[in-house]
Amino acid sequence: MILKLVIHFIILVMREVSAYPPRIGRTRVEKPGCEWQCGDVSIPFPFGMKSSKCYAGKWFEIECRNTSSYNNYSHTPYLKSIGVEVISFDLRRGLVTINHPIYRSNCGSKDSPRVNQSLEGSPFVYSRKYNKFVAAGCNIMAFLQLNGSGSGCVSICDEDYKVGDANCNGKSCCESSLPLYLTQYSTVIKALKDNETSHGCSYAMVVEKVLSYRYYFPVNGVMKDLAVVPAVLEWEIVNSLNLTLPLDHLSYCDDTNVTSSLYKRSGQRCSCRFTFGNPYFVGGCKDDPPPIYRKSRSSVTISIIKGVSISFGSIILLIILWRVLKATKKTIVGKYRKRIFKRNGGLLLKQRLSSGEVNGDKVKLFSLKELEKATDNFNTNRVIGKGGQATVYKGMLINGIIIAVKKFKVQGKIEEFINEFVILSQINHRNVVKLLGSCLETKIPLLVYEFIPNGNLFEYLHQQNEDLPMTWDIRLRIATEVAGALFYLHSAASQPIYHKDIKSTNILLDEKYRAKVADFGTSRMISSDVTHLTTVVQGTFGYLDPEYFQTSQFTEKSDVYSFGVVLVELLTGKKPITHTSSEEAKSLASYFIMCVEKDCVFDIIDERVMKEGEKNHIMEVVNLANRCLELNGKRRPTMKEVTLELESIRKLEGKSNAQERHNELVRSEDYQSWDDYSTILEIRSAFDLSNRTPNLEDIHIRTI
Incomplete structure (x- = not known):
C-alpha cells in the first residue's frame, strides 16, 4: 500500500515538472571576448585562438585551419605547437583527443616513416590510462621504443586470419600498455623469426581504447586506406607557465604529476565546485546551474505543490523514517567496509590504480x-x-561463468595480494591464468580468476592420473607453452616480469589440457633497464636457482633455471626432490647433470618418452635442459631461445611421426597441436590458483 502511494506521488510530481521544457543555453568555456568554436569543436580556455590573451601560452594555441574541399566547406582545429589535428577536449579530466598517424611496414608504396612524434618540453603526455600500443599483422613483433627501452607485443596468424580483429589478444592483432610519462617514441616492426625477411603488410599505432576490448579502427581487415587513428593526450598547467589561476569560493586547484617523473608536483589542474563553467579564468565558474524552466520559479513551485498535496499526508513521515533507517544502515556498513578495505590493502591498491600501474x-x-x-x-x-x-574455492556466477576464488590469509600477505593483483592486471596471454577481478569487502581479501578444470602438471607426472596419458608429444607441447609464457613475461609485456616460482604445481591444465602458468604472489614487475632484483631469498626447494640462493640477486635466468627443472621432470617423470632411506633430500637437477656428464642420461629418461620419441630429438631436449641448469646464469639461454628451440624440435618430431598414430583412446580435440606460433606469445592479463593439492609438500626457503 505504502509503495503504491509513493509511486503515485512521484508520478504526479514528474508530470507537473515535465510540463515545462528546458531552456536551450550554453555554458561559457572561453574567455570573454574570445572565439570559442572551430568547425563543430568548442575550444575551452586554457586553449584558445588568434589573440594571445585567449590562450595560456604557446603550447595551448589552437590554429583553426580551412579544410574545405570541392563540395565540402569546414574548419578543423590543430594544436599549432605540435601540428596535430584535435578531435575533442575534455576540460574536467584534462584530456585532448587528437588524430595520430599509423606506422605501416612492408606495405609497398603505402609504407610510412616510423612514427616519432615528440611532446618533449610540452604540458602534454600520451595517456597511459586511455591509450594502448596496438599492432596488427602476421607473425610479427612490434616495439614502442624510447631512449633504448620500451614495450611491445607479438601478433601471430593462422590460415583464417583477419588483420585488425577487435579483440587484440595476440592472434593477428596484439596490444601493450604505454609507459608512464611518455612524451616521444619510435615504432619498429620485426618478423617473429630472425631469418624471416617478409612478414606481410603490418601496422603499429598508439590508439585510444574506447571500451575494454575495442579501438577506433576497422575490425574487418580493411586498414589499407586508414592514415590516422584517435589518440588521447593528458595535460596540466605546468609550473613553468607561471599562469595565475583564479582563487575564489567557486573553484579549486589540485597539484598534479602528469608530465614529469622527476618531481612529485609538476603542475596543477582546476575544477568548479558546482561543476558548471571553466575554472581556469576569473568568473568562469558559476554558483548555480543554467536556467532550467521557461516559466517563473514561483509558478513552478505552485504547480509542484498542487501535485504533492494529492498524496502528501502521513506518507511523508513514513518515507522520512524509511530513509533515516536506510541511511543509518548504509553509514554503519560503509564505515565497517572502509575499515576492512584499509586493513586489506585497499588504500595501497587504490594508489596503484590511480598511478596507472593497474589496468582497471x-x-x-x-x-x-x-x-x-x-x-x-x-x-x-x-x-x-x-x-x-x-x-x-570453485564457484559459478549468475551468468553461468565458472570461477575460482582465492582467499588470502591476511597476516603478512597484503603486499603479496596487491603485487599479484597489479601484475596479473597487465597480462593477457593464453598460457597465463586470467584474472577476472577482486573483492576487498571481507576481512580476508579475495581474488577471482578463470576456473582451470584439469588440475596441475605435478598430478599428471607423479600421481598416475589416467585422465591424460603423458605422451612424448604432450610433454613437448606443454614445455613449449610454458616456455612461450615465460618468454612473454620476460620480453614482450609492457614491463618485464620475473615469475620467481616456476614449478610443476604452478602449471595448470585447462579443458583442452593447455598449460596455464599460475601463482604470481612472489613475482615482480621491473623496469626494462634493470638486470636483476636483490631480494630476500624465497622459492621452492628443488626449483631454486643456486646462483640466486648464494647472491640474493634474482635475474631472468633464475626463471630459466626453474624451467629447466620442470623440463627434466617432463623428461624423467621424477619428482624434483626425493628422499632416500636415510631421509636425505636428493635433488633431481643435480642427479640429471651428473647423468649427462657420465653419458648415462637415457637410464633415467621415462620409459614412455624413450618408446615414443626419436632418440636424437630427446637428446636435443636433454641438452637444452642441461644448458638451462648451468650454475653460471650467464651461460643459460634466454626464454626466447628456449621457446624457439622447443618449437623447432616439435616440428621435427611432428614430421617423423607423420605416418604414425597412437592406438590409445585420446580425444583429438583435446590434444591436437596448435599452429606453430600460437604457444609462443599472446598479449594481455589474468591469473588463477585452482590447482589441486599435491602429495608433495612445498618446502619454502626464506633467509635474510
Whole structure:
C-alpha cells in the first residue's frame, strides 16, 4: 500500500515538472571576448585562438585551419605547437583527443616513416590510462621504443586470419600498455623469426581504447586506406607557465604529476565546485546551474505543490523514517567496509590504480554478496586447492561463468595480494591464468580468476592420473607453452616480469589440457633497464636457482633455471626432490647433470618418452635442459631461445611421426597441436590458483 502511494506521488510530481521544457543555453568555456568554436569543436580556455590573451601560452594555441574541399566547406582545429589535428577536449579530466598517424611496414608504396612524434618540453603526455600500443599483422613483433627501452607485443596468424580483429589478444592483432610519462617514441616492426625477411603488410599505432576490448579502427581487415587513428593526450598547467589561476569560493586547484617523473608536483589542474563553467579564468565558474524552466520559479513551485498535496499526508513521515533507517544502515556498513578495505590493502591498491600501474579496464571489483552466492557461502565442499598462503574455492556466477576464488590469509600477505593483483592486471596471454577481478569487502581479501578444470602438471607426472596419458608429444607441447609464457613475461609485456616460482604445481591444465602458468604472489614487475632484483631469498626447494640462493640477486635466468627443472621432470617423470632411506633430500637437477656428464642420461629418461620419441630429438631436449641448469646464469639461454628451440624440435618430431598414430583412446580435440606460433606469445592479463593439492609438500626457503 505504502509503495503504491509513493509511486503515485512521484508520478504526479514528474508530470507537473515535465510540463515545462528546458531552456536551450550554453555554458561559457572561453574567455570573454574570445572565439570559442572551430568547425563543430568548442575550444575551452586554457586553449584558445588568434589573440594571445585567449590562450595560456604557446603550447595551448589552437590554429583553426580551412579544410574545405570541392563540395565540402569546414574548419578543423590543430594544436599549432605540435601540428596535430584535435578531435575533442575534455576540460574536467584534462584530456585532448587528437588524430595520430599509423606506422605501416612492408606495405609497398603505402609504407610510412616510423612514427616519432615528440611532446618533449610540452604540458602534454600520451595517456597511459586511455591509450594502448596496438599492432596488427602476421607473425610479427612490434616495439614502442624510447631512449633504448620500451614495450611491445607479438601478433601471430593462422590460415583464417583477419588483420585488425577487435579483440587484440595476440592472434593477428596484439596490444601493450604505454609507459608512464611518455612524451616521444619510435615504432619498429620485426618478423617473429630472425631469418624471416617478409612478414606481410603490418601496422603499429598508439590508439585510444574506447571500451575494454575495442579501438577506433576497422575490425574487418580493411586498414589499407586508414592514415590516422584517435589518440588521447593528458595535460596540466605546468609550473613553468607561471599562469595565475583564479582563487575564489567557486573553484579549486589540485597539484598534479602528469608530465614529469622527476618531481612529485609538476603542475596543477582546476575544477568548479558546482561543476558548471571553466575554472581556469576569473568568473568562469558559476554558483548555480543554467536556467532550467521557461516559466517563473514561483509558478513552478505552485504547480509542484498542487501535485504533492494529492498524496502528501502521513506518507511523508513514513518515507522520512524509511530513509533515516536506510541511511543509518548504509553509514554503519560503509564505515565497517572502509575499515576492512584499509586493513586489506585497499588504500595501497587504490594508489596503484590511480598511478596507472593497474589496468582497471580488465578487472572487476566483485561484491561479497556475488562471491558468497557463487561459492555457496564458501562451502568447504567447494575447496579445490589449499596452501600456506591461500585457499581456492570453485564457484559459478549468475551468468553461468565458472570461477575460482582465492582467499588470502591476511597476516603478512597484503603486499603479496596487491603485487599479484597489479601484475596479473597487465597480462593477457593464453598460457597465463586470467584474472577476472577482486573483492576487498571481507576481512580476508579475495581474488577471482578463470576456473582451470584439469588440475596441475605435478598430478599428471607423479600421481598416475589416467585422465591424460603423458605422451612424448604432450610433454613437448606443454614445455613449449610454458616456455612461450615465460618468454612473454620476460620480453614482450609492457614491463618485464620475473615469475620467481616456476614449478610443476604452478602449471595448470585447462579443458583442452593447455598449460596455464599460475601463482604470481612472489613475482615482480621491473623496469626494462634493470638486470636483476636483490631480494630476500624465497622459492621452492628443488626449483631454486643456486646462483640466486648464494647472491640474493634474482635475474631472468633464475626463471630459466626453474624451467629447466620442470623440463627434466617432463623428461624423467621424477619428482624434483626425493628422499632416500636415510631421509636425505636428493635433488633431481643435480642427479640429471651428473647423468649427462657420465653419458648415462637415457637410464633415467621415462620409459614412455624413450618408446615414443626419436632418440636424437630427446637428446636435443636433454641438452637444452642441461644448458638451462648451468650454475653460471650467464651461460643459460634466454626464454626466447628456449621457446624457439622447443618449437623447432616439435616440428621435427611432428614430421617423423607423420605416418604414425597412437592406438590409445585420446580425444583429438583435446590434444591436437596448435599452429606453430600460437604457444609462443599472446598479449594481455589474468591469473588463477585452482590447482589441486599435491602429495608433495612445498618446502619454502626464506633467509635474510
